[in-house]
Amino acid sequence: MKKIKFGKINRVVLFGGNEVTLEICKFLNSKKINNILFTTKQQLDEKITINKLNFLRNLTTNNINFKVIKNLNNNLLKKYIDKNTIGLSNACRWIFKEKQIKLFQGKLFNIHFSNLPNNRGAGGLSWNIMMNNFRSGSTIHLIDYKIDHGLCVMKKSFHFPKNIRSSLYQMQKYSYTFQKNMIFKFLNQIFKNKYFKLKKVDHTSSDSCYWPKLNTQKNGWINWNWSAKNIVDFINAFSKPYSGAKTFLGKKIIRFKKAKLANSYFNFHPFQYGIIYKNAYNGIFVASKKGGIILDKKDFFPHKKIIGKRLKTNFNLLDKSFQ
Secondary structure, eight states, rough: OOEEOOOOOOEEEEEOOSSHHHHHHHHHTTTEEEEEEEHHHHHHHHHOTTTTTTTHHHHTTTTTOEEEEEOOOHHHHHOOOTTEEEEEEEESSOOOOOOHHHHHHTTTTEEESSSTTEEEEOHHHHHHHHHHOEEEEEEEEEEOSSSTTHHHHHHEEEEOGEEEEEOHHHHHHHHHOOOOOOOHHHHHHHTTTEEEOOOOOTTTTTOOOOOOOOHHHHHBBBBBTSSSSHHHHHHHHOOOOOOEEEETTTTTEEEEEEEEEEEOOOOOOHHHHHEEEEEETEEEEEEEEEEEEEEEEGGGTTTOTTTTEEEOOOHHHHHHHTO
């Protein structure tokens, strides 16, 4: 296993933008390390869950040095890169090309929020919930010409506690804390010019898998022919901080951010799937394959007379959601 040092580093160029990116910039400022963030207009508008302010407001409030760009421009990047600079990609919307990778002379890193090669791609923890895979982690690797490839310099794994596994928001919060601590450790070792062990990301291993990016608006349609467990997992996978999985109640779209299995003794016929069969103090009960589902009453507001009505999703919407 090869060992490597990256030399004296006194500047960090960052690409991307989310809660962890913000914390990295704040950490670098606290260490008085020269840094600049390249981000997109879209990411500036996205809210940070810790304080519900958008990314732009958080950057300006914390005196973060940043530039908004449409695409990666070599002439612009050259102004900020020398032999004492590393690049750090976190929630980055761009794919680095060979000319950008060469600018950093082997010191351009990506932070991937899984234990690569498991869960390559995007979609994050929503895929974990749908697959009931509650082992995750973080990988920091050198960027090469293929996505989520390259040599790994640091990787750590963890298991989500059982009491938060139905909450995407709580899982993200737990994951972000883990990621930040690992990244801070990585940066401290970089600035002390410590050795790193390089290990190739093995895409031939049995746990290697790739999943595409998810979009709640497009992909979040509920299929009432799935089993109760599959529907519950699907709803929880698109829950807070996202807008929720959706379906129709009559002619109106209704969204759900929380679901759990009912202790149902009923054996529902397929014709009953999606029918609301109980309005109780602890939630709204819906018939489905292999059991009932309990949905949050708040998600039905302002609908009142709902007993006996059917939740349904048109086949054409389901078909588009798979594309």
